[in-house]
Amino acid sequence: MWLSHHWHAFFLALRRLVGSPLANLLNIIVIGVAFSLPTGVYMLLGNVQSLSGQLSGAPQLNVFLKLDTGKDAIEKLKSHLKQHPQVENFRFLPKDKALEQLKQRNGMATAINSLTRNPLPDAFIIDAKSISPETLKRLRNEMLKWPDSMHVQLDSDWMERLNALLKLGQIALLILTALLSFALIVVTFNTIRLQILTKRNEIEVSKLIGATSNFIRRPFLYFGAIQGVAGGAIAWLIVALVINLINSELINLVRLYAVDFQLHHISFEDSISLLLFSSWLGWVGAWLSVASHLWQIEP
Amino acid sequence: MISFSNVYKRYPNGFEALKNIAFTIKQGEMVFITGNSGAGKSTLLKLIGAIERPTTGGIIVNDQNISKLKNSAIPYLRRNLGMVFQGQKILFDRSVFDNVVLPLQICGFEHQSAAGRVRAALDKVGLLDKEKALPITLSGGEQQRLCIARAVVNRPSILIADEPTTYLDPSYTKDIMNMFKSFHQVGVTVLITTPTAALLESPQYRILSLNHGELVT
Structure with a gap:
């Protein structure tokens, strides 16, 4: 019914x-x-x-070191990053290599050749384990406090x-x-x-x-x-x-x-x-x- | 069985339609209710169908106390009553068949068994050949027969009709009355209101006369 x-x-x-x-x-x-x-x-x-x-892919942190940072300090930072619980992986970009890369870009070679010294700093490019904005910000603030750190750039701002x-x-x-x-x-x-x-x-x-x-x-x-x-x-x-x-x-x-x-x-x-x-x-x-x-x- | 005891009905405007009505109609009885216009005949039938509620007094219909019936129970009471209304209440946008099948659809009958019952009811009132016709194409007598078919299709134990022969010519009146008598003969309780007892050709049936809301016989 x-x-x-x-x-x-x-x-x-x-x-x-x-x-x-x-x-x-x-x-x-x-x-x-x-x-x-x-x-x-x-x-x-x-x-x-x-x-x-x-x-975008995963956001990365670029840590630019002070120009006078020595090899010992860089090695110390490398071992610190290896043990850091929030870091998935990282690579070190020496200032000479960074300059080479810059030279290879169209129109930059002449300008760079005219420089008397390399103005670029050494840098670490870091992939964090988490991609949450809060974790990344915390990591950036921590890295900014390193004595050899000059600038930390987080490329997730536009995201x-x-x-x-x-x-x-x-x-x-x-x-x-x-x-x-x-x-x-x-x-x-x-x-x-x-x-x-x-x-x-x-x-x-x-x-x-x-x-x-x-x-x-x-x-x-x-x-x-x-x-x-x-x-x-x-x-x-x-x-x-x-x-x-x-x-x-x-x-x-x-x-x-x-x-x-x-x-x-x-x-x-x-x-x-x-x-x-x-x-x-x-x-x-x-x-x-x-x-x-x-x-x-x-x- | 229908039983009224000390029933009063007063409308909100103060008009007292029924005063101290008391009677009992046994199962299978055929009763005529007569009286002039405004005597309270239609109100009495409306009380039986729970279309109106009594102001005071008790009404028992099929062992159910209408005065105390919940609103949600009213539809189920009406399914056991066959009602032929004064204004006919035909649905003119539906065929004769669709008008008659409505009470069965309400009760949840399957289409096939409903169709069988509808055709039996139409056959009984002589409208079987007009099941596909629209009611507007029927004569006044045929429209009234359609209403009777709709009232009896659910095989109710009580059949009530409010002035079913008004506006019909004498040949149709006799025809319709014979139809009610045939339902009475198979055990249905029949209650019919009619303006004057003089119109009745069957003195053997019980008559309840109303005058200004009071029962006089």
């Missing part, structure tokens, strides 16, 4: 949906367009995150800025999702309110012949959920189309930067989540509408 009630409600909801195709299609498109915005932003943030991961921007983007995404979810609920609420008004006679008759509130409520809830899931599907289509369009142009652009990158499509899990979420919002909108209007109809 329970299953029979649900089938009946589901088919009644479908019948109501195809009963006024244009109005319902417009509603679904509105929901789809509204939902494509947060979905698109979510996809963009995910892609930027993956791009930043591709570009931090990007992460901060991404966090800001995530907050914006949350706000956008909340606002547009509210809009979806309002659209469904209003659609169901109008349906209840037009089905007033049917509701009244059903109550008179023994329908429970659940029996009357169910087709409206299914309607809201179906409308929501259809809106989610439209949002998915819009985002998939936009990603395809951007990707076709992006290939030419990223080739210029020698980076292998293209926007990822919505994953299967995210697609399912999108459809479930939009369906749930439709259900909530319908439930609120039914709860606030159905009690007014009494035989």
